[in-house]
Amino acid sequence: MTPDQAVKDLAATEIQPRARVLAMPEYHPPLGHRDRLRLDFNENTLACSPAVKTALENISATDLTRYPEREPVEALVANYLDVAPEQVLLTNGVDEAIHVLCQAFLDAGDELLLPVPTYTMYEIYASSTDATLRKVQAADDFRFPFESLLGAINARTRIIAIANPNSPTGSVATREQILAIAQAAPGAIILVDEAYFHFYGQSVIDLVGKVPNLVVARTFSKAYGLAGLRLGLLAGPESLLRWVRRVLSPYSVNSVALAALTAALKDQSYIDWYVAQVKQARAEFLSGLTGLGLDYWPTEANFVLVNIGATHREFVAAMREQGILVRDRSADPGCLGCVRITIGTPEQMRTALTAVESFLKSNPAGASK
Incomplete structure (x- = not known):
């Protein structure tokens, strides 16, 4: 066998991973183009200390x-x-x-x-x-x-x-x-x-x-x-x-x-300050969601899962157009129609609530179950 033929034979060979790796699910986080208000990954929405x-x-x-x-x-x-x-x-x-x-x-x-x-x-x-x-x-x-x-x-x-x-x-x-x-x-x-x-x-x-x-x-x-x-x-x-x-x-x-x-x-004082900001914003934002007639689940974290319903994709797209990123969780078990929204500072969440209200006004059937 010539060297050229050996190279061709090797190029045609595909090495497979373990069977478990072939079968395991893949995770592709929707990263990129995140130069907006980041309410999609539960990160700190301001800055580190x-x-x-x-x-x-x-x-x-x-x-x-x-x-x-x-x-x-x-x-x-x-x-x-x-x-x-x-x-x-x-x-x-x-x-x-x-x-x-x-x-x-x-x-x-x-x-x-x-x-x-x-x-x-x-x-x-x-x-x-x-x-x-x-x-x-x-x-x-x-x-x-x-x-x-x-x-x-x-x-x-x-x-x-x-x-x-x-x-x-x-x-x-x-x-x-x-x-x-x-x-x-x-x-x-x-x-x-x-x-x-x-x-x-x-x-x-x-x-x-x-x-x-x-x-x-x-x-x-x-x-x-x-x-x-x-x-x-x-x-x-x-x-x-x-x-x-x-x-x-x-x-x-x-x-x-x-x-x-x-x-x-x-710098624990910075963490205490930021957490206090988020807790205040969480209370205000959840109250706002209630006022808009949206269903959501009680939360002890820096995010809330909201039941947007059949228009969940349109909701995510509309929020992005208004400069706000949120996360569609409809693919999670039992979460069809659900969107997760990270809680940031009070000012940020007031901006987000205005965007949610705008979507609902322009989509009378929005948040349909």
């Missing part, structure tokens, strides 16, 4: 030549959370936290229990393993399906993922419910994802190390406004996190992100 900006400006060219060291910053985070340093693991966003947890603990024959609708990436990362994903559908009121979830626990249950507050619904599981689930599934990791904790104010992170199968995730993408730097964490017993560290890259959290996080943690 000014202290973060100063810290970034002080990073030298020499600083960037060194590999990142996460341990000193993990110690700072641990002190902030009032847990031991070995009980904290910083990750490249909560996405990586979910990914490595699945890689460390899900094997063939295992099950991940997932209340739905919820954050898409639990399903994505679980589907990349040889475990089985088992969904537990919430009722029409989107309350946390506590009884159904308890009934789904079995000997194969290895991870139970609970977003608290949940996205896209804004619903919550109570502390008592989480403890009951942990007791009912002692052989499973109970992952409580508290990405939206600041807007809810209640946490189970104080139970880390006391409940041996509890792991809590947090993000610095939402209230802290560091989504572009990709920072998250897992807090859990050292006996569990040691295995997660084994499958985690030692350099997945970069030096720039670590410097920003150090500054952000020292």
